[in-house]
Amino acid sequence: MPHVPQIKIPATYMRGGTSKGVFFRLQDLPEAAQVPGEARDKLLLRVIGSPDPYAKQIDGMGGATSSTSKTVIVAKATRPGHDVDYLFGQVSIDKPFVDWSGNCGNLSAAIGPYAISNGFIPADRIPENGTVTVTIWQANIGKTIIAHVPVTNGQVQETGDFELDGVTFPAAEVQLEFMDPAAEEGEGGAGASNSMFPTGQLVDELEVPGVGTLKATMINAGIPTIFVNALDVGYKGSELQDDINGDPKALAMFELIRAHGAMRMGLIAHLEDAARRQHTPKVAFVAPPADYVASSGKRVAAQDIDLLVRALSMGKLHHAMMGTAAVAIGTAAAIPGTLVSLAAGGRAHEAVRFGHPSGTLRVGAQAEQDAQSGDWAVKKAVMSRSARVLMEGWVRVPGDTF
Structure with a gap:
């Protein structure tokens, strides 16, 4: 009986804040999925295990909740003054679509650590001990996020004593600055207006x-x-x-x-x-x-x-x-x-x-x-999260997925 073999794609499974998702470097995706469109969406749906009428995502990397049905694509920065482009895809659990209309603030905490560990930051900017400032272009909404990532012995520090309600174990603190956070039209179409209050009213x-x-x-x-x-x-x-x-x-x-x-x-x-x-x-x-x-x-x-x-x-x-x-x-x-x-x-x-x-x-x-x-x-909003690599290697999907 003819069958289609699986293909494997380099990926990292990370927790960021109170969410977790599958992270990809843009250049590691199959060529057809390196651009927005049906092929990319089909690939990410299959990676996560959607659409699943049982709403369990057993046959994929998703965890059957909005917090765990997430994908991230990181690329070399296309904007001056930035280190990386960050694109977030919220994968529907039971329906066949990926929503690109907004950012994930929790997974934003993982972008800086991921960028450092995956070669997006020049080695001469990574101290033996200290903090690396990573400037992120959030491509869904067209905004800048600045992450302050701790480094110990030349590597991203992931363990620590920072506690975050909703996450069981403590970890290292990652400080985030969301610059000019009023949403506007980006790649995913986050908003229809540049106004913070699109109706013109506070209430x-x-x-x-x-x-x-x-x-x-x-x-x-x-x-x-x-x-x-x-x-x-x-x-x-x-x-x-x-x-x-x-x-x-x-x-x-x-x-x-x-x-x-x-x-x-x-x-x-x-x-x-x-x-x-x-x-x-x-x-x-x-x-x-x-x-x-x-x-x-x-x-x-x-x-x-x-x-x-x-x-x-x-x-x-x-x-x-x-x-x-x-x-x-x-x-x-x-x-x-x-x-x-x-x-x-x-x-x-x-x-x-x-x-x-x-x-x-x-x-x-x-x-x-x-x-x-x-x-x-609003000039910026500031909060602290944490992030940690859970697994890294490859994800596998059937070769005819996309």
């Missing part, structure tokens, strides 16, 4: 048939995000994954909010387009600080946080917080009058610590308002 009245009219802050920063008040959608803001993900009606409600918000933000032209754009925008709900118990059993005290935030990714409540959504949270908290800043006490914050299902996270942002136009701009 809108968002009409969602079957749900009602909700107050919403719709912001392009880090990733397009729709914030609503927890109480307005029947929640406290302290919910864990099972409280949402086990409720089909709740998931359908949040998807309706996301779809209608996407239309108001100019990200899609028709409501049904939201189904083909699962990665962006995100939808999140916020509430003032309150005591709760995180998914690990850790007790989070209201006095230790500025607000509560829960966010959905790829149709499910995230187990912690997406890094790009954290940028949106930090940015919105820095601007008085947004639902995020109101939940955090009603003032502008240069940094906030928010509670999420796995614990807490701190993020800072520097916001400025133009005296004449009244428009807001």
